Amino acid sequence: MAHSSRTNVLTSQQDDFPRWYQDVLEKAELAENGPVRGTMVIRPYAYWLWERMQAEVDGRIKATGAENVYLPLFIPQSYLAREAEHVEGFSPELAVVTHAGGKELPEPVVVRPTSETLFGELMSKWIQSHRDLPMLLNRWANVVRWEMRPRLFLRTSEFLWQEGHTAHATREEANAYALRIHLDVYRDFLQNVLAIPVLVGVKSRRERFAGAINTMTCEAMMGDGKALQMATSHELGQNFAKAFDITFASSSGQVEPCWTTSWGSSTRMVGGLIMAHGDDQGIRIPPRVAPVQVVVLAVKVDERTMTIGSSLVRELITAGVRARLDNRTTQGFGRRATEWELKGVPVRLEVGPRDLQSGHATIVRRDGGAKESVRLEAVSTTIVALLESIHTEMIEAARQRLMDRTVEAASVTEALDAAKAGFARIPWEQLGEEGEDALNREAVSVRCLQTRQGTVPGNGDLASDLMAIVGRSY
Amino acid sequence: MAHSSRTNVLTSQQDDFPRWYQDVLEKAELAENGPVRGTMVIRPYAYWLWERMQAEVDGRIKATGAENVYLPLFIPQSYLAREAEHVEGFSPELAVVTHAGGKELPEPVVVRPTSETLFGELMSKWIQSHRDLPMLLNRWANVVRWEMRPRLFLRTSEFLWQEGHTAHATREEANAYALRIHLDVYRDFLQNVLAIPVLVGVKSRRERFAGAINTMTCEAMMGDGKALQMATSHELGQNFAKAFDITFASSSGQVEPCWTTSWGSSTRMVGGLIMAHGDDQGIRIPPRVAPVQVVVLAVKVDERTMTIGSSLVRELITAGVRARLDNRTTQGFGRRATEWELKGVPVRLEVGPRDLQSGHATIVRRDGGAKESVRLEAVSTTIVALLESIHTEMIEAARQRLMDRTVEAASVTEALDAAKAGFARIPWEQLGEEGEDALNREAVSVRCLQTRQGTVPGNGDLASDLMAIVGRSY
Structure with missing residues (x-):
């Protein structure tokens, strides 16, 4: 890992949260702007984090029976026009290729903003009979939606995501599957891996995905009380099936349109993780997703310390912990410690000459900063247990904030007031579309x-009889 | 997995190899054309195969110390012009975005054909001192090169690949690292996972990558005797470093341009695997890369057979084998067996009522078709050993073909003659650029x-004193 420049120079969250976010992305070497406006370079440490997130989400998706595919980047412009609401939803955001192979193209092609329409076209070929259903597909790829106000990870003109697309025989089956993805994949991942508590529910008519009859969402509260939409699952009803002729012959031989769903989560979750858990010292990565869970840090880089440090790392790895040794001699201890703090590694294990003399090392928790001296023989068992408690305490702290900053409101005025610092909860009957x-x-x-x-x-x-959760959002 | 239509209808390789290739892609449900010319849809089974290949290559890349990053899809057109040979090499293949966000762009942007130039720009920012070297980066992504004569997996306008980019202090270090990637990542993967023997060497001046001072290649022979370039590694000398100002201060404080390398492998390897191992019954997947290594196939789908089949699958999985049960009742045994043959699963374990009575099951090898009756208690130990011998025999068979079809030639005429059925080996001194x-x-x-x-x-x-390997190629 490249060494970073001075690290204790983050703007404080209290002073300017968006500025803190920009600072931490730069100082922790997570991401930066690409040369084309709105595009993003994801640097090694953040990409490693994304790879870990991807693996966790992918495993959960596959456990529901879905299979991964790859579909092309380019879509004929005419495809988007087939579903009226869909084309309206996306047309202002499209990037269009007009020239290729040294010539003007006969028909311009669109860089996929999502592959709804292409999945529609293919499913119409692949699905003939009820025996082909349900068809459960997913794809990991980049998509492009031109952004006027880009912000790294949160809104970029190009982002990485997975999009799932499924077809079913009945609305009930489509609804049940979308709900399963929403709870068993997204909510489970967000809470049990990222340690971010989420509110689950459906979007109002206005906030629905273009072309959907129902959109489910996972909403999280960031450190500044604003909301971030972490993942969504859509029921598309028979809209896309009718537009793309996705039909099946039922067991009685009747030909009917399918009920389809789509669902996605993206690199935006990296931004969510940073803003949900970060503090004035940097990001804080929950243990279950951390690429490095424990860094063993020699106070002095001498041979004896290195030998003991290496053997502790090996022992931790054997115990199933993602551990690494920081044996850099180019920077002093203090600077290295600050750097790992900035990068949010859950546990630092500091190995110093004095500690070693009495057969000890020092465990430093990133989440609260607590230090604890531990006998060398007990290091790995202590850390294995500690990583689990850190997860629990991190999600508890985030849940407490969510509760503290969610206010029951009885009017639009009260809701607006609450939204200055967090969320308001207000009966939907009372709010309604006018209140919205x-x-x-x-x-x-x-x-x-x-x-x-x-x-x-x-x-x-x-x-x-529903409750509306309202707030400002990213 | 969706059921396929009639399967025993492949064109024979002997009659028409390219047609056989198209047939097998369709019948084994591997890939099909996307709606935009030259683009490709990778279906679940082939994508699963690609995921397994990706994991194997990625692990080897990481073992050399490289880290993954993500760089944007879009590149300013001006970047490509900075390295003269590079722009010449790519300009006929570029796809250009002229409109985005509902407006014409002030400067058109190019869809990356490779990210050489963008890595150059970023490394120039990230590298300051010799302490930042070597910088070892890799990226998995889609790239676009407009193809006039597309062929699925082999030449598509969009393909998936990894591209590695590194910067070093000296030419020797750059050369040694590129060679390490070439042998320990690519050759090792191709031979020890895909069971494809490869010839390693360097490209002639004419065949080099645009902007490179040296291109190393892994060349394989396909079933019809033609060559397929499986992976390449380039030394870019100081060309890109000078064009992009990638410099470092040496320990004595002198500022010098870096020596850079790049190296890539792509979904083309999927095509290579199909054409290197396939036969008239379908594809044949070598065991180490096979998503499904063993399919347990009930001759009759009754309760007793299913119970025993399930327990055999569990036992195999416990023994580290990727096994699955085919319990479909929608198709007869023969059809299901043919389908797994078409999809190249290395071993079928057939469980029939008569066999079961005597406590046996039948192992059928996909590579040679040999059948063997085995006692139920011995199934997993037999199969674990068998998978290893199948790998060895598959690479040996491919190596034998390579030797049989490579002819020593002493003149251009002899080389041309040999190239009708395979490769010729001819001293480079004798061939030279005129012979080329x-x-x-x-x-x-x-x-x-x-x-x-x-x-x-x-x-x-x-x-x-070099030998030239010459042949026709895909």
């Missing part, structure tokens, strides 16, 4: 609608 | 130059 208009005028939006128990409303029915 | 011209006029090319011992010439020196 009023919020929108003040840059506050309905993040999701959920039941009073905090669950996803069945079948996307907005008529029932 | 003569070959090229007959669509035969110099695939690589290697020492008489078959190794990569040191430092890309073309003046020494």
